[in-house]
Amino acid sequence: MARYPAVACFAMGRPVFALALAAAGATLLAGAPAGARGVSPPAHLAAGGSSSGGPALTLLSQSPWVGPGQSMQLRLGLGGAPASAASITFTLFSHLTSRSAFAETAGGTAVGNSLGSSTVQASTLAPDPQGGVDVTVPVESGDAAAAGTGAFTANLDCAAGSCGGVYPLRVQLSVAGGTRTSLITYLVYANPPADTQRLRLALVMPLSLPLGGPGRAVPQVQDTALDTLDNLDEAMSAHSAAPLTLYPEPASVAALAASSHPKAKSALAGLQSLSGQPGRQVLTGPYVPVDPDALSAAGLEGELVQQVRRGGQALAPLRGGGRTWVVPGPITASSVSAVESLGYDRLALPVSDVVQGGGPSLTITQPFTLSAGRGVTATAAEMDGELASDMAAGTGGTTFLAAYRMLADLALVYYEQPNALSPRGVLVLPSAGALPAAGFVDTVLAALGTDPLVAPVTVDQLFTDVPTAPSTRRLASASSSSSLPAKQIRDGRARLMAFSTAVDAAAAPVVRSLDDLLLSSENSQLRAAQQQQAVAAFTGALSGELHTVSIRADTIKLTSTAAKVPITITKQSAYGVTAVLRISGDKVVFPAGAAQDPGPVCRSPSVRSSAGRSTFSCVAAIGHATNAVYVDMRARATGDFRLVVTLTSPSGGLVLATTHVTVHSMSTSLVAVGLSLAALLVLLVWWGRTWWRRHPPGRGAHVRRRQPSQVA
Structure with a gap:
């Protein structure tokens, strides 16, 4: 370090x-x-x-x-x-x-x-x-x-x-x-x-990397940020006896895990060691900061579930958990219900989210029951804004x-309220972008180790050690609005789910990376234009994966009426692909599926005909760089015509590749030959009769002429 x-x-x-x-x-x-x-x-x-x-x-x-x-x-x-x-x-x-x-x-x-x-x-x-x-x-x-x-x-x-x-x-x-x-x-x-109830302090340390890339939505693994993270880790590790709550951003932890940078590996190892120290708690949350109300207003309630699922996965190596949801901004009753359904029954709220009473202006030092309206309640604690400002000043x-x-x-x-009989406590979370320097953290933790007035605790300990206030407080009114590119996110999620059904286990890192890009576009700290750019980055990345599979656009020559035609599928990715192959045309006939023998690439071949169009389909397991499927077909006519060939995901909804294959039919059927011979025979007969009529044989050519004297 x-x-x-x-x-x-x-x-x-x-x-x-x-x-x-x-x-x-x-x-x-x-x-x-x-x-x-x-x-x-x-x-x-x-x-x-x-x-x-x-x-x-x-x-x-x-x-x-x-x-x-x-x-x-x-x-x-x-x-x-x-x-x-x-x-x-x-x-x-x-x-x-x-x-x-x-x-x-x-x-x-x-x-x-x-x-x-x-x-x-x-x-x-x-x-x-x-x-x-x-x-x-x-x-x-x-x-x-x-x-x-x-x-x-x-x-x-x-x-x-x-x-x-x-x-x-x-x-x-x-x-x-x-x-x-x-x-x-x-x-x-x-x-x-000596028996005073010291003030409980739940100090929450958010840890994340700076954002960059398309829309400034992706955590960037940079030397400066890694050095800062390393210094903070050292400062916190030096005071392992002081209870502390870590709140690492899952997207940043995932970026560290995916990076080959030596400092990134060191930083991740440091976080894992830090999270394993006694008295340390790691809060989990969404993959990136999100506004549950904005997701709900955009009809993207399922994305909140995806955010929490991926956040838990990313923080699993750090032993992440807990029942407390950190609320970064305004929240409504519907969002309180949504996060409670995900297992978060405690809220850490900014002061602005709670209706303030008109009594003495003392610091709120107890958790309380929050009435969110419509019968929704939750246990909550205010995040002290003045202490957060103190931390914001801890730089330079x-x-x-x-x-x-x-x-x-x-x-x-x-x-x-000195010498109070009942424990009191405060919760402090630095504002985003205002994390203090390591020297600040080290100085505060060193002092808290022997402070006669203040006792550090974790967030869970704050909720259990400090009794909940008897009075209920009301949630401040907040409006639900969303600037999220809802349609693009919804379409992107559907395409990603379809893609995941088409690839094997070797593609898990690719699917996870695509999922991370889509989730990052929902970051509530981004502007609307940045969110759209982030979704576009996801779309481009998915298209890049789809382009690794293609169907060769060959020209096929048929020299007989029926033939076994090869369709070639190429793959450039390291993972296997399973897709539904469909070949259709209106000038061909595919024999019944039982008569088809497409080779080892395809299974479950079937044939369907409708409105004069015949379609062959099978499930193709594309595991090699070049994959051939052999399809029996019979041409209905001679000449050039096209077949439409597509690969779609097994679940449908996503076209992996599509092309047109040109068929040049030079075959002649026996019926056509017979008809042609019959027509030729008729023509010959007609020619013969016509010639016969025009050139009849001479009558009496060999009869002797009568003598005039014999005429009466």
Whole structure:
């Protein structure tokens, strides 16, 4: 596996080894469609902090939380600014009381009262081997006095037992010449009771490859994406004790399995190893992201079944399973019923899919019963959009700042209802195209291993550990519409099914590849034009397979009335083909099927005549490059005429090959010969009689003439 540089982070005052991705800005879903990209990170995070044009101040690591008598450790990058010419100002603000206030601080705006501020020269701080500086911040609270000394003492100004919370900490870098940059991170103070119910966190990691090819519908096996996948795998594998849910896209896993690229094989092996670790769950779903409502509106309900079937096949090596369906967008009651019929009785929903109540704006931290209307209900959990935004920010130079921001956000959710008697939990799924860097994942998982406020769980554990809320919530109204090329998909499915009946087991990879192309065209993240291009790619691929079988268009000469005529079928594919061969014409007669002996290629020959047209058919097993079928026939006339020859799938509905064979008949029948001889005889008799009449024999030619004297 690829290695990436290591930096130190600090948990509860103790150094913890953390991994960081050198090219932290790379995301595995860089090729996702524009319309499917995730939430953009806040402006100050996108740049690493607010700036007036000076060197960028970055957070390299920090203590995820501190307890009584502990100090917060920070490691800061100065963006190349010399420490001798730089100063750093620390300002601590009062603890946050709402997530909306937290979002303001994430946007770079300080919220609340200032609890203290101090400026130190960067040159007085301990230099860091990575090129930054290390900062120690002693923390003084009502629970314990500050221990030791540091650049700045954080006085929480709280009474004993009431100090727990999330405190914004603004760090500002000033460089000689007047330039300044700043960032806001968080001091999380944790002193919960030993028996506290920690907040359950079901972190779902989607894994997929960028899309490309016709319509940008096919996962692309590329070096950059494979390196990113390898780094993420290493980061997750390094923390095998932390429960985690994987949500790999089946189409991407299938692409890895089909690729001969060494890195693809390594990535697939890594995923298989990762999925086999204790505490890891792999969610299955459709082969590509689909909208069940769009499929239903297009009359393609059967395609949802095909999507789930193929998705399960692709993820079988990763031990995929589970009862939870991840809903990427709007959903209706009919779709809830459809996915339930496929075995998914739990839903992971975006917040927008549920009607929000008018009560206190606390985070939803329990699964609930969803009423979808028309008597349809399901158990559901909301996917936390704000935490997903935290993850979306975990790229580039903001990798670690975003990671600690997410940990602080989770702590704030805990402190909304601290020390609750009943377990609570949240579910987080990054938006498509917004998967964070490996350094982000490593930092978060490392901290969760000993977090006193948050406990990682799998999705299944979230639904079983956290009790379902007693109240029922309603599904938000959503309209069903579809831009899918329904007719093309429906026709494509029928042709593919017919093709599958015509080929043997050796063609299974070909059939699967064609099926994958058709399923990929249904991706809900594609635009309508892209879906049409993807269907066209499937049609072209199927036509290419059909062109491997052909019937030779020969000219056949008949020199007698009846003859055994050869029909030649050629095959270029490596798999065998079974098809129905039909030969028909209106100037030939085929003897009855029992009298036919077409050879080993054909079986079950039969003959049918209708409306003056005779048709021979048989089931042809085409297993060689050249295959000959011998058909007995009798010409009804002399001269040139054509026979129509077709190969169709056994189930019908798909023509594999068709051509015309020209027959040149030079034969003469005995009847015709007899009639011709009789006509000739009649003609000869007529000629003879005519000649006889015109040339009668001379009468009395040999009689002696009478003498005149003998006449009276």
